[in-house]
Amino acid sequence: MEIILENGVHYRTRLVPLYRAGSFARCVSGNARFDGAYVVESRQAKHPLRRWLVIYQPASDTRQAFLLDRQRQKRIDKATEEGRYYQFMLDKEGGVLVWRCHSASGEEYTLTANSCTCPDHEQVGGAGIRCKHRVELENRLAEERGRRAEDAWVDAQWARIEDAESAWGCDPGAEF
Numbered sequence: 001m002e003i004i005l006e007n008g009v010h011y012r013t014r015l016v017p018l019y020r021a022g023s024f025a026r027c028v029s030g031n032a033r034f035d036g037a038y039v040v041e042s043r044q045a046k047h048p049l050r051r052w053l054v055i056y057q058p059a060s061d062t063r064q065a066f067l068l069d070r071q072r073q074k075r076i077d078k079a080t081e082e083g084r085y086y087q088f089m090l091d092k093e094g095g096v097l098v099w100r101c102h103s104a105s106g107e108e109y110t111l112t113a114n115s116c117t118c119p120d121h122e123q124v125g126g127a128g129i130r131c132k133h134r135v136e137l138e139n140r141l142a143e144e145r146g147r148r149a150e151d152a153w154v155d156a157q158w159a160r161i162e163d164a165e166s167a168w169g170c171d172p173g174a175e176f
């Protein structure tokens with residue numbers, strides 16, 4: 001399993017008793033392929049003994065970059081899969097422009113240029129990963145900008161044609 005903290009992607013074990021977490025953490029610390037093994041107590045553990053987990057990271061920067069990319073890609077894929085069902089509405093909150101997103105699951109989230117109120121953003125935003133809502137919103141804004149740029153280009157061509165026509169002394173729109 002993987003979890004994402006501000007300093008990147010970490011591996012995490014399942015919940016185990018403290019002595020097992022301790023010996024696993026020692027094992028990981030002795031392996032040059034991994035960094036920073038920490039034993040952490042889970043706040044959600046229901047079992048009286050199995051309440052500990054170990055988190056650790058790959059030591060290699062290349063491997064870390066690969067894991068981050070894979071986490072980014074997951075959200076891009078999710079946005080491709082279900083993003084077309086999201087509805088975005090522009091709104092104002094305390095004088096700031098925000099986007100309200102009505103998600104596929106029926107939840108409503110509020111987005112700004114670099115935040116979203118969904119639980120995933122809270123977890124992965126600090127590591128520079130965009131949640132699926134931000135991915136989809138940015139795709140739509142890019143599409144919209146693309147459309148406007150095309151419209152502006154077409155308008156500019158018409159303006160040039162009309163200028164040329166009036167320079168030749170003919171009436172734009174006149175029929176011959």
Ligand SMILES: [Zn+2]
Binds near residue numbers: 109118121131
């Ligand atoms: Zn989100």
